[in-house]
Amino acid sequence: MSRYALVTADAGFEHLVRLAVAGLPGLLQSFQADYLPTDVDDIFGQLVGDPLEVLILGPDLKPEEALTFASVVDAAHPHVSVVLTATPTPDLALAAMRAGIRDLVPPETSMEGLRAHIERARAAAETRRAAAPPADDAAAGGGRGRVIPVMSPKGGVGKTTIATNLAVGLAKLAPLSVVLVDLDLQFGDVASGLMLTPERSVLDAVSGPVDSLSLKTYLTPHDTQIYALCAPRNPADADRITTGSVSDLIDRLASEFRYVVIDTSPGLGEHVLATLEHATDVVWVCGMDIPSVRGLKSGLEILEELHMLPENRHVVVNMADRKAGITVQDIEATIGVPVDIILPRSRQLPLATNRGVPVLQDGIRDPVAKGLRRLVERFRPQWDERDHKQLHRRAVFQ
Ligand SMILES: Nc1ncnc2c1ncn2[C@@H]1O[C@H](COP(=O)(O)OP(=O)(O)OP(=O)(O)O)[C@@H](O)[C@H]1O
Ligand SMILES: [Mg+2]
Known part of the structure; x- marks a missing residue:
């Protein structure tokens, strides 16, 4: 069972996310690393249980790496909402939107605030999945738009x-x-x-x-x-x-x-x-x-x-x-x-x-x-x- 995944080597942040997710449906799977793999499937391939809905990227990841990674997730797994923990400057907000990142969460956010961000991201993932045509939809042939x-x-x-x-x-x-x-x-x-x-x-x-x-x-x-x-x-x-x-x-x-x-x-x-x-x-x-x-x-x-x-x-x-x-x-x-x-x-x-x-x-x-x-x-x-x-x-x- 995994609806949330987290990538961070910051034990304090991981603890906070665990508390935040505890009040929400589904389970959290955590990857303790302060870097992202070049291949998104290095993470997606290790997920077990229910389909992933929210991917949370910790404050210790490099924003440029997180943006690149999020763009690939957006293209390959469009139903997943990516939440990046970083100070939301206007430049980063624009780049994040372009990369398909659902939400930017300031690192100093409280547990309740974090839970609200994650819940919104989860609801967005659910809406997108519900709106998606069935996997065998042949409207455009071969899964194309x-x-x-x-x-x-x-x-x-x-x-x-x-x-x-x-x-x-x-x-x-x-x-x-x-x-x-x-x-x-x-x-x-x-x-x-x-x-x-x-x-x-x-x-x-x-x-x-x-x-x-x-x-x-x-x-x-x-x-x-x-x-x-x-x-x-x-x-x-x-x-x-x-x-x-x-x-x-x-x-x-x-x-x-x-x-x-x-x-x-x-x-x-x-x-x-x-x-x-x-x-x-x-x-x-x-x-x-x-x-x-x-x-x-x-x-x-x-x-x-x-x-x-x-x-x-x-x-x-x-x-x-x-x-x-x-x-x-x-x-x-x-x-x-x-x-x-x-x-x-x-x-x-x-x-x-x-x-x-x-x-x-x-x-x-x-x-x-x-x-x-x-x-x-x-x-x-x-x-x-x-x-x-x-x-x-x-x-x-x-
Ligand atoms: N049903 C309508 N009733 C009233 N005005 C309309 C209606 N549909 C479009 N318009 C208005 O007509 C004008 C021209 O519309 P629009 O620019 O969409 O046409 P167009 O076919 O794209 O034009 P062009 O060939 O120049 O690109 C716009 O100001 C638009 O608001
Ligand atoms: Mg026109």
């Missing part, structure tokens, strides 16, 4: 808004397991939509190594427990990003994250097509105007001809308006496939864009938030197991 580009042939129809809210909504199902990639490489605005000031961008990610350890350092964490990989700040840098490198990057992210949501630039540009190689899904966004609907029809036809349509399709009509002069039925008749989600025109969305707080983060009660939640629901692991006829149940515009 779902890759979901949000696309539309026309601009300004709500791709960024929908991609951002989809990522935020999915993080409620799978915290810290969602990455939002801004592949609108020239004019991407994911960062401003989330009020982020990224230090690194897609350009850095395709220029440097993309092993599990390095990958996280390119990402910017957001309060909603998603990671964002933002577009380069300089639009000219888009030309320096090859389609091959985009494809490799998406492939790599899909092996590390449960959901890879991709915001794209309008149209079927080469970078957008590169994402389709690995896409398990595509969210098509269409406005309620003739050019947008015709654009979507052509987009679907072209990709069908190229045999590039991913397995799962989700058609969203955005900015729906009864006075638009066309109906959802008209749109379905033109594009030849059912509309899955209808998002009404709402004043909340431009407000949310301008504030940098997505509506699904804010918990706003608005029909548009309801529609966005229904879109998120389509990506729950159990969704695919439903009766096939229900996959594209007719959307209703109320």
Whole structure:
């Protein structure tokens, strides 16, 4: 029985952790060492009993070693919450977040305080495990994450808004397991939509190594427990990003994250097509105007001809308006496939864009938030197991 593991050579700290854990369910397994092994399995291989939930790293370990070790644990054992005992300076807090560390505990914390930190970390591990699909989930094949580009042939129809809210909504199902990639490489605005000031961008990610350890350092964490990989700040840098490198990057992210949501630039540009190689899904966004609907029809036809349509399709009509002069039925008749989600025109969305707080983060009660939640629901692991006829149940515009 082991739900907690501790690495420390500090006997006083070990005693404190033992007292703290004594009030919690599960047992503690302790490793008396003031260093970490290079291979995480040197620790994980020695654990016995129940699956590990919390790994506590003592105050005597070197922070750099602890960060590296935590990154590997985060990639290889994502359900485990790592708690590092160290003085939480702003720099260390940022590096810890990037390394997937759940919590930083100041070394002088009391036994009760320590227990509260460990209990929170345990609860987080439990939530993540509960949200995880079953081990044999074949949604994306071979344990890889779902890759979901949000696309539309026309601009300004709500791709960024929908991609951002989809990522935020999915993080409620799978915290810290969602990455939002801004592949609108020239004019991407994911960062401003989330009020982020990224230090690194897609350009850095395709220029440097993309092993599990390095990958996280390119990402910017957001309060909603998603990671964002933002577009380069300089639009000219888009030309320096090859389609091959985009494809490799998406492939790599899909092996590390449960959901890879991709915001794209309008149209079927080469970078957008590169994402389709690995896409398990595509969210098509269409406005309620003739050019947008015709654009979507052509987009679907072209990709069908190229045999590039991913397995799962989700058609969203955005900015729906009864006075638009066309109906959802008209749109379905033109594009030849059912509309899955209808998002009404709402004043909340431009407000949310301008504030940098997505509506699904804010918990706003608005029909548009309801529609966005229904879109998120389509990506729950159990969704695919439903009766096939229900996959594209007719959307209703109320
Ligand atoms: N349902 C809606 N009702 C009202 N406004 C909306 C709706 N959806 C999106 N918007 C607003 O429309 C604007 C454009 O949306 P967004 O940036 O998401 O579109 P886009 O498709 O990503 O555009 P681009 O092609 O330029 O990247 C934003 O200000 C957004 O808040
Ligand atoms: Mg956009």
